[in-house]
Amino acid sequence: MITGGRIVRLAERDRAEVHFLLDGEKRGALAGDTVLTAMLASGHALRNSEFGSEPRAGFCLMGACQDCWVWQEEGPRLRACTTLISEGMRLRTQPPENWP
Amino acid sequence: MSAVAAPKIVIVGAGPAGIRAAATLVDAGFHPIVIDEGQRAGGQIYRRPATGFTRTPEELYGSEAAKARALHSLFDRLAEERRLTHCAGTSVIATHEGRLHVLGEGGVQMIVCDRLILATGASDRVAPVPGWQNAGVYSLGAAQIALKAQGVALGRRIVLMGSGPLLTLVGAQLVKAGADVVAVLDTSPWRQQLRGLWDLAARPAVALRGLVMRARLGGRYHAGVTLERIEADGSGVVAFRWRDAGGKERVTSCDMIGMGWHLRAETHLADIAGCAFTYDEQWQQWLPKIDEMGRAGNGLYLAGDGARLLGADGAEIAGRLAAAACLADLGHPMPSVGADLLKLKRLKRFARGLAIAFPWPGAMARALPDDAIVCRCENVTAGSIRASVEHGGGEANRVKSLSRVGMGRCQGRYCLPAAVEVITAQAGCAPKDVGRFRGQAPVRPAPVGAFLQEG
Numbered sequence: 001m002i003t004g005g006r007i008v009r010l011a012e013r014d015r016a017e018v019h020f021l022l023d024g025e026k027r028g029a030l031a032g033d034t035v036l037t038a039m040l041a042s043g044h045a046l047r048n049s050e051f052g053s054e055p056r057a058g059f060c061l062m063g064a065c066q067d068c069w070v071w072q073e074e075g076p077r078l079r080a081c082t083t084l085i086s087e088g089m090r091l092r093t094q095p096p097e098n099w100p
Numbered sequence: 101m102s103a104v105a106a107p108k109i110v111i112v113g114a115g116p117a118g119i120r121a122a123a124t125l126v127d128a129g130f131h132p133i134v135i136d137e138g139q140r141a142g143g144q145i146y147r148r149p150a151t152g153f154t155r156t157p158e159e160l161y162g163s164e165a166a167k168a169r170a171l172h173s174l175f176d177r178l179a180e181e182r183r184l185t186h187c188a189g190t191s192v193i194a195t196h197e198g199r200l201h202v203l204g205e206g207g208v209q210m211i212v213c214d215r216l217i218l219a220t221g222a223s224d225r226v227a228p229v230p231g232w233q234n235a236g237v238y239s240l241g242a243a244q245i246a247l248k249a250q251g252v253a254l255g256r257r258i259v260l261m262g263s264g265p266l267l268t269l270v271g272a273q274l275v276k277a278g279a280d281v282v283a284v285l286d287t288s289p290w291r292q293q294l295r296g297l298w299d300l301a302a303r304p305a306v307a308l309r310g311l312v313m314r315a316r317l318g319g320r321y322h323a324g325v326t327l328e329r330i331e332a333d334g335s336g337v338v339a340f341r342w343r344d345a346g347g348k349e350r351v352t353s354c355d356m357i358g359m360g361w362h363l364r365a366e367t368h369l370a371d372i373a374g375c376a377f378t379y380d381e382q383w384q385q386w387l388p389k390i391d392e393m394g395r396a397g398n399g400l401y402l403a404g405d406g407a408r409l410l411g412a413d414g415a416e417i418a419g420r421l422a423a424a425a426c427l428a429d430l431g432h433p434m435p436s437v438g439a440d441l442l443k444l445k446r447l448k449r450f451a452r453g454l455a456i457a458f459p460w461p462g463a464m465a466r467a468l469p470d471d472a473i474v475c476r477c478e479n480v481t482a483g484s485i486r487a488s489v490e491h492g493g494g495e496a497n498r499v500k501s502l503s504r505v506g507m508g509r510c511q512g513r514y515c516l517p518a519a520v521e522v523i524t525a526q527a528g529c530a531p532k533d534v535g536r537f538r539g540q541a542p543v544r545p546a547p548v549g550a551f552l553q554e555g
Contacts, residue, residue: 012251066509
């Protein structure tokens with residue numbers, strides 16, 4: 001599993017490993033991780049702000065601030081703090097190329 | 101359900117208030133529908149990790165483990181016995197004349213109800229610090245949720261800032277879990293905290309527990325600090341600049357910041373349900389108008405931190421009271437409420453102590469530099485809010501439409517308190533004259549596809 005992301009696992013490390021694709025690259029996470037935890041376990045951001053140059057990594061983690069919506073290869077976005085990661089998910093930090 | 105004509109009662113929220121309200125209604129023979137955004141009942145304070153996690157309630161909730169266990173098992177039993185209907189992972193996004201628009205896995209559905217109990221809780225009340233839009237800045241609640249629900253720290257070198265009970269609690273919990281907390285910065289000076297002592301003594305055991313946790317933070321804790329600026333590089337936060345109580349400039353390198361000044365009641369649904377609001381000087385925020393039982397009128401009841409910020413114990417009481425009021429209004433015998441009303445009085449005194457000891461940093465928000473971002477959703481700056489006040493006056497909704505502050509995806513939940521301060525200072529009026537952003541449906545973002553179901 002790639003380490004060196006933003007988050008540090010302090011407990012509950014004995015869970016099954018699941019794999020997902022982030023921007024086409026294979027990444028590992030643990031079953032029960034939210035998409036936010038899974039992405040930040042090996043990365044530093046979830047997306048870029050549409051209104052500034054800075055990357056974003058979530059803010060409230062309780063579904064209220066809407067800072068953590070990320071793109072999926074198949075189209076619909078999801079809220080990373082309230083969605084659990086699942087095997088084979090295909091996530092993107094950038095909108096698809098054909099997004100206006 | 102046996103009685104076909106039994107009034108339909110919907111409870112929104114399955115935290116301590118929602119659970120107690122549901123249990124009270126079940127005891128009286130009703131079958132409430134409980135709609136909650138969480139996958140498992142418990143709310144934010146008693147939030148449970150997903151299945152497969154193994155820490156015990158004692159490890160997760162510390163001194164409050166027995167209360168968490170009691171609420172979880174009560175709710176699970178009522179759901180298993182089918183004495184209530186639990187809609188998990190589901191959001192109420194709009195309500196109008198007894199109809200609720202409910203967003204779940206299968207899209208948007210409509211639920212009709214005769215009585216509505218809102219137990220929507222609260223979220224962190226935050227004040228902008230220049231640079232807070234950068235990756236790695238979170239609310240204090242977020243740091244706690246990450247630890248409780250996921251077993252993770254959101255950074256390797258952590259600075260916590262703000263004021264209020266959560267600042268000390270989250271700091272102590274992270275330190276205990278093995279996270280590297282490098283500084284806990286309280287904007288309330290010691291002398292201000294002492295002013296709250298008289299009222300905080302209403303709950304001596306709770307106050308003492310807070311002091312013990314504070315002691316565990318040791319030299320990390322600093323009272324009476326001035327927050328200056330979050331520094332970041334292309335990947336997120338790298339340092340925090342602040343001044344200590346003596347005015348000495350300090351720079352602390354860190355990759356994560358948690359911030360919060362107590363709580364902001366989650367009132368969007370109450371607002372679109374037609375509830376009246378008043379500006380509460382003690383809590384320095386707009387709160388819905390209710391009677392002592394939680395009645396807001398027209399078959400609407402409010403309970404818990406979404407109505408009055410009295411914490412988890414107060415929420416359990418308010419949940420029982422709101423359900424009792426609902427039963428009485430339906431012509432059913434009302435459970436006795438005398439003891440609960442008395443307890444609530446003590447909790448209100450304690451809450452007043454917290455409000456005095458750990459005040460909202462209004463002056464800090466009013467003094468934000470023009471280029472500081474107030475709205476994280478759309479990067480609206482303090483300067484742009486000030487310019488729109490000059491242009492269109494100091495009314496919150498006018499400033500919202502001119503500057504777009506509060507227009508973003510969080511719908512003002514995280515910028516309103518600070519925006520009101522900036523407007524107040526520029527317009528030379530009081531917060532209550534500025535007003536508040538009107539709530540708009542949907543109160544959570546809903547994908548267009550969710551409305552395109554057959555039927």
